[in-house]
Amino acid sequence: MKVVILGGGSAGVMFANRMRKEFSKDQLEIIVIEKSDKHIYQPAFTLLLFDLEDPKNLIKPTKELFYEGIKLITDEATKIDPENNKVTTAKSGDISYDYLVIATGAILNLDEPAGMKEGLIKAQSVFTFYTLDGALKLRDALKKMGGGTIVSTFAEMPIKCPAAPIKMILMAEDMARRMGKRDKYKFVLTTPMPAAFSRPPYMYALNKIFSTRGIEVLANYAPSEVDHEKGVMKEYGGTKRDVNFDILCITPPHGGDTVIGNSEGVGDGAAEWVTCDKNHMVHRSFPNIYAIGDCTDFPTSKTASGARKQAKILTERFRSILGGEEPKATYDGEIICPILTRDKRVLFAHFNYTESISPAIESYLNWVLKVYMLRVLYFDLMLPGLM
Amino acid sequence: MPVIEYEGMKIKVDDEGYLEKFEDWNEKVACALAEKEGISKTCPLTKEKMDILKFMREFYKEHKAFPILRALCINVHQPASCAYTEFPNPSVAWKIAGLPKPTPEVYSYFGV
Numbered sequence: 001m002k003v004v005i006l007g008g009g010s011a012g013v014m015f016a017n018r019m020r021k022e023f024s025k026d027q028l029e030i031i032v033i034e035k036s037d038k039h040i041y042q043p044a045f046t047l048l049l050f051d052l053e054d055p056k057n058l059i060k061p062t063k064e065l066f067y068e069g070i071k072l073i074t075d076e077a078t079k080i081d082p083e084n085n086k087v088t089t090a091k092s093g094d095i096s097y098d099y100l101v102i103a104t105g106a107i108l109n110l111d112e113p114a115g116m117k118e119g120l121i122k123a124q125s126v127f128t129f130y131t132l133d134g135a136l137k138l139r140d141a142l143k144k145m146g147g148g149t150i151v152s153t154f155a156e157m158p159i160k161c162p163a164a165p166i167k168m169i170l171m172a173e174d175m176a177r178r179m180g181k182r183d184k185y186k187f188v189l190t191t192p193m194p195a196a197f198s199r200p201p202y203m204y205a206l207n208k209i210f211s212t213r214g215i216e217v218l219a220n221y222a223p224s225e226v227d228h229e230k231g232v233m234k235e236y237g238g239t240k241r242d243v244n245f246d247i248l249c250i251t252p253p254h255g256g257d258t259v260i261g262n263s264e265g266v267g268d269g270a271a272e273w274v275t276c277d278k279n280h281m282v283h284r285s286f287p288n289i290y291a292i293g294d295c296t297d298f299p300t301s302k303t304a305s306g307a308r309k310q311a312k313i314l315t316e317r318f319r320s321i322l323g324g325e326e327p328k329a330t331y332d333g334e335i336i337c338p339i340l341t342r343d344k345r346v347l348f349a350h351f352n353y354t355e356s357i358s359p360a361i362e363s364y365l366n367w368v369l370k371v372y373m374l375r376v377l378y379f380d381l382m383l384p385g386l387m
Numbered sequence: 388m389p390v391i392e393y394e395g396m397k398i399k400v401d402d403e404g405y406l407e408k409f410e411d412w413n414e415k416v417a418c419a420l421a422e423k424e425g426i427s428k429t430c431p432l433t434k435e436k437m438d439i440l441k442f443m444r445e446f447y448k449e450h451k452a453f454p455i456l457r458a459l460c461i462n463v464h465q466p467a468s469c470a471y472t473e474f475p476n477p478s479v480a481w482k483i484a485g486l487p488k489p490t491p492e493v494y495s496y497f498g499v
Contacts, residue, residue, distance in 0.1 A: 112467065156467075157497035158455065192456075192471075194478050198494040220476035222468055236471035253457070270458035299452060299495035333495075353495065 001028050001322065004087060004097035006077050006259065008034025010042075010383070011293025011307035012103035013065045018315040018385035020067045023322070030069070031097075033089060035076040037062050041375055042160070043304055045135040046167045046340060050175060052371055055136060065383050077104075080263035082286040099288050101314070102266070102274050104257035106160055106294040106302060112253055113155055119228030119248070126228045126248045129168065130160070141247055142172065147184030148246030151233065154191050155223055156253035160294055160302045163349060165189065165251050166196055166206065167340045173213055174342035187214070188243060190221040190233075202339075202349040205360035209341055218243065226250065254302075256295050273297035278353065279330040281314050290314060300333040300353060308382050309334050315385075338370040346370045393419035394430075405488045412444070412485030420483045426474060436473050438463040440484040447486050453477065455496050 003019060005012045016032050023030075039062045047053035063072055076090040086096045108130055110117040119126025120134065127138035142150075152169040154162075169189045176185045189196055189210070196210070196217055197203045210217050218241060225234040226248065233243045256272030265285055268275050274291040275284045278298045283289040292310040294302040309331065316329035333353030338346050346366035350358035381387035388407065391398040398419055399407040406412055406420065417440055418430035431437070442463050446454040454462075456477060460469040470477040481489065 156457065157499070159498070162498040192476075193494065193497060193499060194476075194489070196499075198491045198497075198499050200491060203491075220471075220478060222471040222476070224468065236468040237475050255457075268455075268458055270461040271455060273455070297455075297496070299450075299498075301498040354492070 001098050002096070003028060003030050003099045003101060003318075004095055005030065005032045005101045005103055006080070006087065007103035007105055007257075007293070007295070008032045008036070008039070008062050008065070008072065009103060009105045009293065010304045010378075011105070011295075011311060012101075013039070013062075013383045014308055014311035014385055015101060015103060015292060015314060016070050017065075017067050017383065018311055019318065020070050021385055022315055022319055025069045028322070029071070031071045031073060031095065032066065033073045033075055033077050033087065033092075033095065034062055035074070037074055039065055040132055041378060043378070044375055045129045045132065046164055046171070047371060048132075048135045049129055049139045049142060049168060050171050051139070053375070055132060057375060058132065060379065067384070077259045078262060079259060080266055080289075082263070082265065082283075082289060085288065097288075099290070099318075102260070102283075102289065102291040102295055103293045103307075104259060104274075104295045106254040107257055108252040109255050110252055113223045113225055113233075115226040115228065116155070116223075116250055116252060119226050120250075122228055124228060125231055125246060126226055126250060128250050128252060129164070130251060138247075138249060142175070145247060147181060149186040149188065149244055150247045150249070151188045151190065151243055151245040152249045152251075153189070153221070153223055153233065153243075154193075154251050157192060158302060159251050159254045161337065162301050163197065163337045163339045165191075165249065168249055169215060170209065170213075170339075170341050171343075173215055177213075178343060186216070188216045188218065188245075190218040190223070190243060192220065192222040194219050197349070199349060199351055199356055201356060201360040202347065202351075205347060205362075206339070223250070254294075260295065268297055278333065280317065280327070281310060281331060298331075298333065300351075301335045301337055303335045303337055304378065304382070305337070306333075306335040308387075311385070338366060338374070340367075340370065391419050391423055393422070401488065403488055405482055406485035409444075409447075409485060409487070416485060417483055420485065424479055424483060426479065426483065433473075435463075435465060435469070436480075436483075439465070439469060439473055439480055443480060443484040443486065447484075450496075452493050452496050453481065453489070 129135035260267040260272040293307040317327035320327035345362040474480040
């Protein structure tokens with residue numbers, strides 16, 4: 001029996017390691033196809049912006065993350081052929097599978113809004129912290145800034161860690177306050193949604209923070225164009241609210257990996273999220289294909305915490321499936337999203353498909369967990385499938 | 388319960404103007420709701436607008452949620468920003484589609 005895992009990011013590594021612990025090599029061959037030889041801990045990108053993390057702590061060689069007995073193929077998967085149970089790769093030929101688990105993550109689409117890509121390349125006033133390089137450039141630009149307007153914007157939803165643009169603007173505002181320069185800055189958050197966060201009680205807590213700290217929130221704002229030279233962002237739609245900026249921190253639209261778009265019937269045909277059952281994680285059309293992590297169309301946040309839970313549940317389901325039993329474990333959409341609200345304070349948004357789980361409390365304990373402990377827990381316990 | 392009167396029809400809505408019953412919606416009701424929202428005074432609404440509204444209703448029937456907007460626009464063969472260009476924003480389209488006042492779960496596909 002052979003399981004092929006497409007993608008060696010958070011979800012792929014966690015699942016591969018859990019499966020290796022669960023099944024012997026005689027029971028199951030496990031192959032992971034991953035194009036990158038480096039694994040980057042993305043949840044710390046917002047910490048990098050404010051010198052709360054060192055970039056050298058975030059990168060590890062992909063091959064060092066797997067247990068012995070997992071075959072890693074460093075190559076790009078170019079197409080899935082679900083009818084013939086095989087994956088085509090760029091350099092390693094076709095690889096057959098009995099079960100395929102897609103964990104290809106999300107990619108950034110830099111083509112929209114107009115002008116964003118040029119602004120990001122110039123890196124004078126337009127930045128994104130959704131890449132390591134982008135986060136470091138934004139960190140340096142924030143350090144040099146003496147005052148002006150900082151805008152954080154979501155171009156389109158869904159995105160990875162949907163609270164990240166919120167964290168950025170809250171921490172930037174707090175930085176200005178702590179430097180005694182708050183009166184020299186203006187802070188704006190724009191969102192294409194009716195509100196920056198929709199889940200009570202977190203939405204109420206965040207709305208109160210925005211209003212008491214003088215952060216302007218523009219809702220239902222879908223950016224159509226970014227002019228990095230003039231420092232203006234324009235929007236689609238009837239209201240035409242132009243937003244001026246000195247620094248624009250933009251979250252580009254996300255989508256599924258190219259391999260999903262190349263594989264007929266696997267993605268949604270739009271942003272190329274993999275279409276699968278939100279509880280059982282099985283593909284809607286192909287019963288031996290599963291998906292976990294950011295590549296899925298699950299109606300919950302795309303976070304490493306979600307990937308961890310999905311990897312755990314899917315391993316439990318495979319234990320039943322390969323044991324000839326009806327699988328009972330189901331994913332309930334649980335995710336935990338740590339939102340840095342100010343220095344030494346973090347609010348955890350913790351919810352599943354149907355309900356909010358934790359209260360909306362800004363606490364120092366949450367800060368300690370997020371800033372000092374999570375990376376270590378991630379590399380030492382979560383990726384190896386021990387937590 | 389407030390009522391919108393439109394060309395001889397009496398349309399029941401809630402206090403915020405959301406249609407009371409999903410099944411009461413038709414193309415003429417959409418015209419009434421669009422006029423109330425200040426979107427369009429002409430009836431019927433354009434094909435582009437109606438295609439968006441019908442897709443949102445079908446998606447709601449199945450998932451009780453907002454569709455991912457890029458998927459919505461591709462499915463109705465329009466540019467990716469269609470919900471913002473045809474209506475001021477997707478929330479207005481949702482209202483004119485005769486869907487109930489959004490709860491937090493409605494936004495689940497956006498992840499927030």
